[in-house]
Amino acid sequence: MxxxxxxxxxxxxxxxxxxxxxxxxxxxxxxxxxxxxxxxxxxxIALSMEMLRCLTPEEILKAGNYGILDGIPAAKKFFANLLEVQPENIIVGGNSSLQLMYDTIARAMQFGIMGNQPWSKQEKVKFLCPVPGYDRHFAITELMNIEMVNIPMDENGPDMDQIEKLVNTDASVKGIWCVPKYSNPTGITYSDDVVRRFAALKPAAPDFRIFWDNAYVVHHLSDEHDELLNIFEECKKYNNQDMVYEFCSTSKITFPGAGVAAMAASESNIKWILKLMTVQIIGYDKLNQIRHCKYLKSQEFLxxxxxxxxxxxxxxxxxxxxxxxxxxxxxxxxxxxxxxxxxxxxxxxxxxxxxxxxxxxxxxxxxxxxxxxxxxxxxxxxxxxxxxxxxxxxxxxxxxxxxxxxxxxxxxxxxxxxxx
Amino acid sequence: MxxxxxxxxxxxxxxxxxxxxxxxxxxxxxxxxxxxxxxxxxxxIALSMEMLRCLTPEEILKAGNYGILDGIPAAKKFFANLLEVQPENIIVGGNSSLQLMYDTIARAMQFGIMGNQPWSKQEKVKFLCPVPGYDRHFAITELMNIEMVNIPMDENGPDMDQIEKLVNTDASVKGIWCVPKYSNPTGITYSDDVVRRFAALKPAAPDFRIFWDNAYVVHHLSDEHDELLNIFEECKKYNNQDMVYEFCSTSKITFPGAGVAAMAASESNIKWILKLMTVQIIGYDKLNQIRHCKYLKSQEFLxxxxxxxxxxxxxxxxxxxxxxxxxxxxxxxxxxxxxxxxxxxxxxxxxxxxxxxxxxxxxxxxxxxxxxxxxxxxxxxxxxxxxxxxxxxxxxxxxxxxxxxxxxxxxxxxxxxxxx
The missing domain is CATH 3.90.1150.10 (Aspartate Aminotransferase, domain 1)
Structure with a gap:
């Protein structure tokens, strides 16, 4: 035909x-x-079955009580390796990275970020949304009454000219949703140049944050990988370490809905988040953290x-x-x-x-x-x-x-x- | 001496x-x-060890995927039995009832309750706090900038004269923290008369809610139990079913920090909450729910x-x-x-x-x-x-x-x- x-x-x-x-x-x-x-x-799902029976009574007894808001040390180390940051840059969450993202935005709305005015008190708050993108991201910002601005994407990532113009001049632009690797849904990975331009942004708003949802960080289809630059390393070159929240989870590594989620951020961001998070929860499920760390025992195994x-x-x-x-x-x-x-x-x-x-x-x-x-x-x-x-x-x-x-x-x- | x-x-x-x-x-x-x-x-902690190894591969495969925001049917039934309500009155959460309480208040602040104005938009919001009480409750309301009003307690529960006067006349009173059974820290259980007077309140605020933290619902020290009236049943007599959020968890039944939490409320409340909650999370850890339901197999076993x-x-x-x-x-x-x-x-x-x-x-x-x-x-x-x-x-x-x-x-x- x-x-x-x-x-x-x-x-x-x-x-x-x-x-x-x-x-x-x-x-x-x-x-x-x-x-x-x-x-x-x-x-x-059958691939990780063994994980659910791997805990020994000793491990359970040792770890089974309340406490440790930011995650057990082994889990912080696991996610630090995964995201190429230090353990002190990690907060380990529950079973859902979406929940970490929602909660992060809800806190920004209600309490502000690192001493800045709460977003809910500001006349207008905008988020940039590279499109096509992930519907559950957009649902959060829509619920929060944050105005969403479409940014076109190509095979290298979102249009950085538009992003630079908007972020660097408009103080009501407080965030951007990114799935930088194997993007949802286009599958493209942001080019080195795109990541570098993100890192070099000069946001008009001091509380502008990049929501870097690295959901598919190790989710390759074959040995022929895409490579994504480490945005935190790039940000350091511009003293922009506070500008990024990174998210990930094991939902598509072990069990969808019963994995472990985590976020990475600068130490200043982590400190601010934990100060608020400690009122919300004593600690996320540590036994699931231990299970994961024990089962996914090394980078090689992963x-x-x-x-x-x-x-x-x-x-x-x-x-x-x-x-x-x-x-x-x-x-x-x-x-x-x-x-x-x-x-x-x-x-x-x-x-x-x-x-x-x-x-x-x-x-x-x-x-x-x-x-x-x-x-x-x-x-x-x-x-x-x-x-x-x-x-x-x-x-x-x-x-x-x-x-x-x-x-x-x-x-x-x-x-x-x-x-x- | x-x-x-x-x-x-x-x-x-x-x-x-x-x-x-x-x-x-x-x-x-x-x-x-x-x-x-x-x-x-x-x-x-050693008592529930067996629970962590009880899932069969079939159960895991059947349930291991994303989904079911309000909890698996078996878990809803378990908590419905525990709290003497219907499964449709239950939302099953993650590992923390504190998180359910925090999130409930955070939603009320940001989005309001069942169509009422968000609490954050109101000039003043007050919570009544029977004292002595639970520090983590007070931490939530303090963080949210909600004014806390002390209410003295005796062996029957909080002073209902004061509560009736404040709730029924002051529309800025939006909530009250209660641990109605084996109260934290006094250990007393609210008398039938106290529960009935709670149920009969005529709140000045349509969005007034009783936060009924039934943390110790089955946590008796001996066969000589205290009995707590079912507040939902009492509320029905006054058409006050929407006035109560009840909370509980298995943290002190199975594993502290790795249990399952739940909340109970009227169907109208549940509907409102789920409409917002669906943006925050796809579903809480279902495998942990199945584990719990399988291990705590009956009321008799419990x-x-x-x-x-x-x-x-x-x-x-x-x-x-x-x-x-x-x-x-x-x-x-x-x-x-x-x-x-x-x-x-x-x-x-x-x-x-x-x-x-x-x-x-x-x-x-x-x-x-x-x-x-x-x-x-x-x-x-x-x-x-x-x-x-x-x-x-x-x-x-x-x-x-x-x-x-x-x-x-x-x-x-x-x-x-x-x-x-």
Whole structure:
């Protein structure tokens, strides 16, 4: 099949009828698949089973009591290694990095950051949001009534010209959401130049913070890794160490929902946060911290462990990309990313087609991430971006889902072209 | 020895010299004991060891993924039974009921309760604080800049005349901190009449809430239990179901710091809370919930399990009370509670002596709960209340600590009497 753009009205009509037939046939299968979230599969969960039975009675007795707000030393060391910072830069949290992010912003709203006025007392607070991005980030800033400003992304990261202009001149810009490695959903990793320009920002607001959500720090798909510069090291060159909060978790290393989350920041930031956090909680679950440290015993073990995850995930990404290359590429109706890690493929339809693709998929039993969800306020002005999350379904179901997805993309595109 | 009040100046001087000698002798032992917090002992932690290895691979695989914001059905049922409410009235949290309380107040401050104006937008917000009470409650309201109003307690609970007057007439009174069963630190349980009067309140503020921290709901010291009326049942009689948030956790049932916390509230409250909470976290640690539900398999098992805790704790309470009865009672210089459950004995010195007792203990190596901590802002105007936490130290250490404690109480009292 040639590019859809080259087809005549009649050819398009024939193609549409043909696609409609395929779509109806699929619909009759009555499948029910959920591809809406970036979830590890059952196979991946099985990888860490041993962890849940690894604690000895002695270890439990030694550690089982209240206390240690910022995490046990072994856990602080583990995350310090992971994020290439010092243990004194780490706060170990509960099972959710999202909760650490929410709480960090909630504290900024209510109490301010390091002696600055609480954000809730300021006339306007803005966050920059590289797009497409992570819907749960945007949900936090939306709930807090923080105005979100879209920043376009390319294969090197967000548009740094715009970011520099806004951050360095507008004191109401208090933060930016970043997933710097294997970005959600585009899968790209910020280039060295982008990281350096972040580190060199001269924010108009003293309480401006980069929310550096390093969710996929060791989540490679193969031995061919992306490398991300250590932003803290770069920041030191500009005396900007206080400007970054980094987040991560083991949710996609061990157990989604039962992992351990952590944040990294300068010692001044950590001190300020702990002074407030100590009123909220005596300490997060230490037994889960010990379990994790014991099971993920070394950097070498972690590397091998993540290769097992990759072995489970990579074939699924290949299925997605093979389908798209085979079925969609020749038609020149969409473009997408080919990530080297993370949990998503970011797919862009012709403008004005994404919602229709989502509807068509849903009506035939396949739930995608809500179309628009990758943008603040759920508004993708181009109606183009769709986040494909291939990790959760078993291979056979994923094949089915991609078959349907391709039919729907084609159908929506033909419909669109026929309107014009 | 007779009542200190009956002694002459000379007799007091002799007693003081004698006590000073005993105190110095103790000091030379160089002991180092911490009785500052209500912590379970190592022996108690050992009771639940089996729980940490009870999950089967099937259970893990089935439940190990993201999701379920309000808790797994089995955990909701467990806490519903514990608090005598329905599962739909339960939100299961992380490892900390304190965190649930903090977050509940933080949300009220920032977003308001069920459509009412956020507390942070109101000119003044007050909380009533029955005293003596729990320092970590007071720390939350102090941090939030909520004005705390002391309410005296007796053996039936807080002074309901004062509470009714304040709650029913002053719309800036938004909450009250209660530990209704085996109260921290007095150990008393609110009488039926007190609970009924709580339920019948007619708050001036529509967003007034009772923070009912039922931390010691099944934490009896022997078969002779206190009984607490179900406040939700009573509230229904006055159409006041929305007025109560109840909290609890398994921290002192299974593992301090690695238990499961929960809150109970009316369905309208739960709905409002979940709508906000879903932005903060995808779900709390479900594997820990499953572990708990599987291990604490029935109400009968729980009852037997708590008897084992009691068997470990009761002898420690007996040591404390025996020392006080033997060493202090005849001197008529203090009074204290004899609780049937919970984690504390509340001890009251002669006015103006508590701080001095704390200092003397500390200098000789025994750390008590910070004197004053049982009052808002750390201010015990009578300088009288001391919280004794007997559960954590082994019996021999507790004996030592009580020996010192009695010497210090006597010494501080003699010093005080000689001033007069």
């Amino acid at each position: 040639a590019s859809y753009a080259s087809l005549t009205k009649e050819q398009l009509a024939t193609e549409k009828a043909n696609l409609q037939k395929q779509y109806n046939a699929f619909k009759e299968l009555g499948v029910k698949l959920d591809m809406s979230r970036g979830k590890p599969s059952v196979e991946q 590397t091998e462990h993540m290769k097992k995850h990759a072995a489970s995930i990579k074939p699924k990404f290949d299925i997605v990309l093979d389908y798209l290359d085979r079925e969609i590429a020749p038609l020149e109706i969409a473009h997408w990313t080919k990530p080297k890690g993370g949990y998503f493929v970011s797919f862009n339809t012709m403008n004005g087609c994404a919602k229709r693709v989502g509807e068509l998929c849903k009506q035939a039993g396949v739930t995608l991430t809500g179309v628009g969800a990758t943008f603040p306020y759920g508004i993708d002005v181009n109606d183009s971006n769709i986040r494909i999350a291939p990790t959760f379904p078993p291979v056979e179901e994923l094949e089915q889902a991609m078959q349907l997805f391709c039919i729907c993309v084609k159908l929506a595109s033909v419909e669109k072209l026929m309107e014009e | 007779a009542s200190y009040a009956s002694l002459t100046k000379e007799q007091l001087a002799t007693e003081k010299a004698n006590l000073q000698k005993q105190y110095n002798a103790f000091k030379e032992l160089g002991v180092k004991l911490d009785m500052s917090r209500g912590k379970p002992s190592v022996e108690q 009852t037997e399990h708590m008897k084992k805790h009691a068997a470990s704790i009761k002898p420690k309470f007996d040591i404390v009370l025996d020392y006080l009865d033997r060493e202090i009672a005849p001197l008529e210089i203090a009074h204290w509670t004899k609780p049937k459950g919970g984690y504390f004995v509340s001890f009251n010195t002669m006015n103006g002596c508590a701080k001095r007792v704390g200092e003397l203990c500390k200098q000789a190596g025994v750390t008590l709960t910070g004197v004053g901590a049982t009052f808002p802002y750390g201010i015990d105007v009578n300088d009288s209340n001391i919280r004794i936490a007997p559960t954590f130290p082994p019996v021999e250490e507790l004996e030592q600590a009580m020996q010192l404690f009695c010497i210090c109480v006597k010494l501080a009292s003699v010093e005080k009497l000689m001033e007069e």
